[in-house]
Amino acid sequence: MIHEASFRRRLQDGRASMIQVYAMCALAARFSDSSHFHKVPRGARGKMYISEAEHLAQQSLIAPSLETIQGLILIGYFYGGEGDTKAKHIYSGLARLHAEALSFPDIPKDAIPMRQEEYRRTWLSVHIASYWTASDMSIDPVLLVYGPDIVSPEVDDIIFHSLDPEQLQEKNISSPCNMWAYMAKTLDLFNRTSAVLRRLSQGQIEFNDYCTEASALENALDEWEKSLPPGLEYTQTNIRSLVKQGLGRTFLAMHIGPHHFRQMLFFPFLDARGNRDTPKLAHRATQCKRSANTVSEIIQHSTEMDGCDLNYFIYGHIAVISSCVHLHALLFSGDRDELSMARKRLVSNFEYLMDIKSYWPVVDYSLARLRKFQNSCQDSMSDPFLLDNWMVRFLTEHSSDISERQMPVLQSSEASKLGPNTKIGHTNLQGKNLPGPAQANNSTQIGTGAHGLSDLLQDQQVTSKALVDHAIDWLLD
Structure with missing residues (x-):
């Protein structure tokens, strides 16, 4: 401005x-x-x-x-x-x-x-x-x-x-x-997405009504992408071109917003309850994961390309939401490729968060939320992806401190959908000598202090659940 x-x-x-x-x-x-x-x-x-x-x-x-x-x-x-x-x-x-x-x-x-x-x-x-x-x-x-x-x-x-x-x-x-002018056109979509998530969590609309509104918002986001001129579409060529002109950061900021809105919009479809287990709704869950992957990809670009750093605190919040979606894949997916991608993206997000939290005190709030969310993942009788009021605040409020989550207990028929792999605990460390937080804090540059966590990514004997649990402890120290 x-x-x-x-x-x-x-x-x-x-x-x-x-x-x-x-x-x-x-x-x-x-x-x-x-x-x-x-x-x-x-x-x-x-x-x-x-x-x-x-x-x-x-x-x-x-x-x-x-x-x-x-x-x-x-x-x-x-x-x-x-x-x-x-x-x-x-x-x-x-x-x-x-x-x-x-x-x-x-x-x-x-x-x-x-x-x-x-x-x-x-x-x-x-x-x-x-x-x-x-x-x-x-x-x-x-x-x-x-x-x-x-x-x-x-x-x-x-x-x-x-x-x-x-x-x-x-x-x-x-x-x-004019990227800021295009960004302005997504503001109403962000507001409508936040509002419909709140209405769903408060029981003001039924899930079928949410699906209808989500489709309309998805179409609006699709139309926004189609409205972009060729030089502003999300491509590697355009990223490199705008980096040379000193606008790589603005370009990544323009694109990370709508993908964040998409991961918010489709987050309710990660709910594991049986009445949502249909091919159409499963496709929506896949779209949520795809948007979370793109968010992580943009964040990784920002750390690897000069002049592209997204070092403002709002992106820490966006990275935390993306990380929660990756957790879903780690907890529930049986697809080897999806698991591998989720581990990679989660580690990349955590390396970014490790750096940005040293600049902005509020990022510690986001990471504390991530711990509270992970705590709810430990209860095999609860669905951590249930869209309750706590989860909506988690998704939409990027600067506030949220209290501990109180999880409702699912019926046994619903809990069986979650499977036995939802419990995350230190018992899964399998005797591995994991790097301590002190090793991770020696550098304020993204990635340079995170080799220990990156090494864990390559060690397939350490379970995904153990990786997540230790990494969050490491971030919060």
Whole structure:
């Protein structure tokens, strides 16, 4: 939402908004390699900046401006990374109120094109924050009067990323490479998916009704993919091309969202109860696993390709949901290829999570949820994939701390569907000398401290259940 070259010029000239500066530092200090921070844990470095950003924001509460709105959004993001959902919701709400006061659709016509584009992208950021924070609070979002189709980014992402303000002319505006505009079109699908999952878990709709709504949402996601121009389709060629243009991270972010929505949408079909055991519903479960595999693939690309790192905390939540789907394959599948892929993807996710949790305190919440979910897998008389209220919160709330799950006991006929392999325990270690957590924490770089876990992947004598159990212990240490 902020044009980098313009901001750097304002900063150099002493004209930059200090709300923005301190909020940026609060978010960015965790990634710094400066010796100034060597004795401060990465996840704690922002606290020395955020208090000043908040102080400056309070002085501007009744004086809305573009810079103040951007600063409020950044402060909200900071608190999201801390796991403080109430503070995040409040600051995102303040940004929305300021946007309404400025009447964003009435973008100043005398502003230079780059400035006009900052207005559009900031408005979209407010819109995105309204959806995500509302999901965290299990409430419906309070939306701006004008949707993203009314005020949407118009400037090509490559131009916005790379050019100085003076280089942008009106003729440069129209371009197909506008990934944020395409991302905006999926927001309503995310909101509808979250809402229908909540309704199902609360008994407001029957499962057959859920199937009907899920089909409509699936079709809408399919249409979104078909609407992408060839240069923005999810292909290896496009990834490499956009990496060269400095937009690999944005490209992966654009695609991981809809695949996450799909793994959420189809998650109820992993429920093992007999009345859902039909070829059509089994196909939906397969689609959930396919989307989880794509999420893991995108995350792996982000760790292996320069300039593609998805190091924001929301992707930690998405990786945890993907990992739960892989757990389903490990617990229930008898297909050798599917088991092998699930082990590989799970280890890749865990290596990523091991790194990102050092930056964002809230990722520890996501990992603690994963432990609570895994605990429910130990009870052979319960279905851990049952879509109860706890599971819906697990799927949709990415920043909140959720209490221990209380599992209902299935009837014996339903429990028999689960089979004997659902119990995960240390008894499956088979005497293997597994690497301890201390070995895994020697590096903050993805993969370099995880060789012990990767080695387990190759050791077929260690069961999948033992791998999962030890890896989660290792992540939580």
